[in-house]
Structures are given as C-alpha cells and as structure tokens.
Amino acid sequence: MADIELRNLSKHFGSLAAVDDIDLDVEAGEVVCLLGPSGCGKTTTLRMIAGLEDVTAGDIFIAGARVNDLAPRERDIAMVFQFYALYPSLTVSENLAFPLHAERITKEEIERRVREIAGLLDLSHALGRVPGRLAEGEKQRVAVGRAVIRDPQCFLFDEPLSRLDIAVRQEMRGQIKQLLNGLHKATVIVTHDQIEALTIADRIAVMRDGIIEQVASPHDIFAKPANVFVAGFIGTPQMNLVEANVIDADEDTATVNMLGQEVVLPLHAEVSLQGTVARRNAPLTVGVRPRGLAPASEAGPTTISGQVDLIEPMGAETLIHLRIGENDLRVVTSRGHPAAVGETMHVAPTPGQVHLFDHDGVRIAS
Numbered sequence: 329m330a331d332i333e334l335r336n337l338s339k340h341f342g343s344l345a346a347v348d349d350i351d352l353d354v355e356a357g358e359v360v361c362l363l364g365p366s367g368c369g370k371t372t373t374l375r376m377i378a379g380l381e382d383v384t385a386g387d388i389f390i391a392g393a394r395v396n397d398l399a400p401r402e403r404d405i406a407m408v409f410q411f412y413a414l415y416p417s418l419t420v421s422e423n424l425a426f427p428l429h430a431e432r433i434t435k436e437e438i439e440r441r442v443r444e445i446a447g448l449l450d451l452s453h454a455l456g457r458v459p460g461r462l463a464e465g466e467k468q469r470v471a472v473g474r475a476v477i478r479d480p481q482c483f484l485f486d487e488p489l490s491r492l493d494i495a496v497r498q499e500m501r502g503q504i505k506q507l508l509n510g511l512h513k514a515t516v517i518v519t520h521d522q523i524e525a526l527t528i529a530d531r532i533a534v535m536r537d538g539i540i541e542q543v544a545s546p547h548d549i550f551a552k553p554a555n556v557f558v559a560g561f562i563g564t565p566q567m568n569l570v571e572a573n574v575i576d577a578d579e580d581t582a583t584v585n586m587l588g589q590e591v592v593l594p595l596h597a598e599v600s601l602q603g604t605v606a607r608r609n610a611p612l613t614v615g616v617r618p619r620g621l622a623p624a625s626e627a628g629p630t631t632i633s634g635q636v637d638l639i640e641p642m643g644a645e646t647l648i649h650l651r652i653g654e655n656d657l658r659v660v661t662s663r664g665h666p667a668a669v670g671e672t673m674h675v676a677p678t679p680g681q682v683h684l685f686d687h688d689g690v691r692i693a694s
Contacts, residue, residue, distance in 0.1 A: 331355050331358075331390075331391065331392075331482075331514045332377060332482055332514045333352075333353050333354075333388070333389040334350060334351060334352040334377070334387075335351055335387045335389070336349050337350050337352075337376065337383065337386035337387070338383070338384045338386050339372050339373075339384050340384045345538050346372045347369040347373050347538045348538035348539050349385075349386070350369075350373065350540050351540075352533055354514040355514060356512060356513065357513065357514070358514060358531065359508055359530050359531075360530065360531050360533060360543075361525035361531075361532045362516060363519055363522060363525040363533065363534050364520070364534055364535035364561070365520065365536070366520065368536050368537060369539075370518045370535050371487075371518050374407075374486055377405070377482075377484060379398060379400035379403055390403060390404070390405065391481055403481075405482045405483070405484055406475035406476065406483050407475065407483075407486065408472055408483070408484070408485045408488050412468060412471040413471065414459040414474075416458065419455065419458055420458075420459075420466075420470050421442055421446075423459070423470055424441075424445055424446065424473050424477055425438050425442050425477075426474065427478045428477060428478065431478070445476060448473075448476075448507060449470075449503065450469070451466065451470065463496075465496040468492060468500060472507070476507065482513055482516075483508070483513050484515075485517040487518055487519060488517065488519075489501065490519075490520075501527050504528060522562055523564075525546070530545070531544060531546075532545075534549065534561060541554060542554035550562055553567075553683065554691050555689045555690050555691060556569055556615070556689035557689070559683060560615075565618045565658050565660065566658070567617045568621075568658055569613055569685075570586050570613065570614045570655065571611065571612075571613055572584040572585060572611070572612055572614045573585045573586075574609065574612065575590060575608065581593060582595055584614065587632060587652045587653065587657070588653055589632060589633065590629075591631070591632055591677075593682045594677065594680075594682060595684075596683075611687045612684055612686055612687065612692070613684070613686075614682065614683070614684060615684070615685060616677045616683070617681060618659050618660040620681025620682070621657075621660075621677060621678070621681075622678050623661055623665060623674070624674040628676070631674040631675060632650075632657065632675055633675075634650030635650065635652075635671070635672055635673070636650060636671050636672075637650060637656070637669065639667055643663070646660070646665060647660055650675070659675050
C-alpha cells in the first residue's frame with residue numbers, strides 16, 4: 329500500500345505564493361480532505377500531487393519515491409475531476425473499461441473488472457447507456473469508477489460532488505466513503521463543503537492563504553479548533569467569536585468583560601488561563617457555538633443579554649440573532665422556544681462549550 333508525503337511544498341505564481349511551505353502526510357488507507365475557502369491553495373496542492381502543476385519548492389513522495397520530476401502518467405495515481413470528462417459517444421461499460429486498454433490484460437479480465445466496479449457503484453443497470461442518458465449522480469459514479477478500476481497507488485478527488493444537487497450529494501457522500509473504505513488507498517479530496525469533509529475524511533487539513541492552519545480528525549477540528557480562523561470556518565451556523573478582556577480567572581471559570589457585560593464563563597477541563605493570559609485586562613477572544621448557548625429565564629452572572637433582532641426557522645431548530653450594541657450573537661434553540669423580535673433574551677454558555685483564544689488568535693489549552 330502507498331502513501332503520500334508533502335515536504336516544504338510551495339507553488340508561486342510570480343510574487344503570489346499560492347501554496348507556502350506546507351507539510352502533509354496521507355497514510356495508506358487514509359482519506360484526507362483539503363478544506364478551505366476559494367483561493368486558499370487546496371486545488372493547486374492537489375494538482376502538484378497529480379503532476380499537473382510544477383513545484384516551485386519542496387518535495388512530493390508517493391510510496392516513498394520522490395515524484396517531482398515524473399509526468400502525471402508515471403505517478404500511478406487516479407484523479408476524479410469536478411467535471412466528469414466522460415467520453416460522450418462511449419457507453420458506461422466502455423467508459424469504465426477505457427483506462428484498462430493500456431494495460432496488458434485480457435478482454436475477459438477487463439469485462440470482469442467492469443462488472444465488479446459497476447456492481448459496487450450501482451451502475452449495472454446503465455452499462456449499455458451513453459453519458460447523455462445518465463442522471464448527474466450516475467455520471468459522477470462513472471467518473472469515480474473509471475478512476476478506481478485501474479487500481480492505482482493513490483486517489484485524488486477535485487470537488488467531486490460540487491455539481492450535484494443536495495439529495496444526490498448526500499447519497500454520493502455515503503457511496504464514496506464506503507467505496508474508499510474498502511480500497512485501502514491514500515486518498516486526497518479537495519472540497520469547500522465542510523459537511524462533505526466532516527463526513528468523508530479521516531483527517532481534515534484546513535487551508536488559508538496557501539498554508540495549512542490545522543490538520544486533525546473531523547471531531548478535533550470541530551471540538552478543538554487550533555485558532556480563530558478554523559473556529560469561525562468550521563460549523564454551521566458559524567461560531568460566535570467575541571473580543572473580551574479578563575477580569576478574574578480560576579481553574580473552573582473565567583470572569584470576562586465581553587459585549588459590554590461582565591460574564592462568568594464555565595471553562596472546559598482542557599482550557600487553562602495561566603500566566604499573562606490570566607492577567608487582569610488581558611485581551612482574548614471568546615468562542616461559543618450557537619448551539620452552546622442556552623436560553624435563561626432571567627439575567628445572572630453567567631448570562632449574556634441582548635435584544636432579539638432576527639428569527640430564522642430551521643425546521644427542528646430556530647436560529648435567533650441577538651443584537652448587543654454593534655454585535656450579532658447567534659443562538660440556536662429548539663423549534664418551540666418562544667421568542668419575539670424586539671424582546672430581551674438572556675443566554676448562558678453551557679459547560680464544555682466555551683473556547684478561548686489568545687491575542688494572536690491561537691487556541692488556549694492546558
């Protein structure tokens with residue numbers, strides 16, 4: 329089984345550093361998603377691994393061999409593009425078989441592999457159809473199957489589900505995850521869809537401005553964001569990030585001035601205010617996800633008060649926007665929670681749901 333290693337990898341376009349000195353390991357059998365906003369360098373990174381972009385500096389290793397100077401066809405990888413790139417005049421069976429014609433295998437072996445992949449991807453019924461007679465989800469499954477059928481060392485996926493509607497995308501996420509789990513190949517998937525990354529990946533590399541901000545499991549990316557950027561980028565609705573100043577702190581709580589109010593925050597066991605961070609008036613950023621704020625019946629030392637500014641029904645839940653001065657505090661409540669625009673609402677951060685970041689935006693942890 330093969331793995332992928334990136335060492336001090338950079339790509340410059342003139343004075344622009346599209347990818348800036350990144351390191352990343354993808355183990356055999358592991359799925360790593362490159363996640364980030366448009367222009368962060370994730371697709372450029374993928375294209376360098378594939379050999380479609382030259383490397384400015386650094387090294388790429390596949391199965392322990394340096395591949396910087398190898399042409400794409402010599403790297404023994406398979407890539408699935410955002411656009412399916414199927415041959416319109418060939419049937420599904422012929423599209424799936426096409427990559428195998430360059431290999432020295434028998435016609436019977438080709439037919440066997442086509443039937444096997446078609447069965448795995450629920451395409452057996454469509455083998456005789458041309459792409460023009462397929463639904464979008466079927467086209468994407470053919471593109472995935474054409475990559476898988478050759479049994480390459482590694483897989484690369486570039487926004488594989490971005491052209492699909494929501495229902496088909498959900499179905500394809502499960503099918504791709506199940507397929508990759510059975511192949512035991514190093515796989516890199518580029519996406520801007522955090523739900524896609526959180527559900528498919530074994531680890532996620534969050535990128536911004538050409539650098540990797542954090543590499544961790546989906547759970548740790550969500551529960552232990554390394555900095556303010558990751559905290560604000562991951563999660564829907566977006567985490568509340570509020571500037572604050574320390575008033576007092578002990579092992580279990582921190583009293584801060586935030587949003588013009590004095591609030592006692594419950595601290596997670598892994599969060600510790602020590603040294604200069606605990607100094608009175610020390611600046612920090614408080615992060616609380618909208619689902620980590622619980623409505624309270626009255627104001628108290630642990631509550632934050634604001635005026636209901638906007639109510640957004642979300643099916644089983646409701647998103648409430650509280651206006652506090654110039655700030656918008658987002659709170660998710662159950663669907664039946666009573667609220668009216670203009671009224672005062674009190675909320676309290678729940679224990680274990682408070683994230684603290686220092687003045688440089690780095691997560692504070694013990």
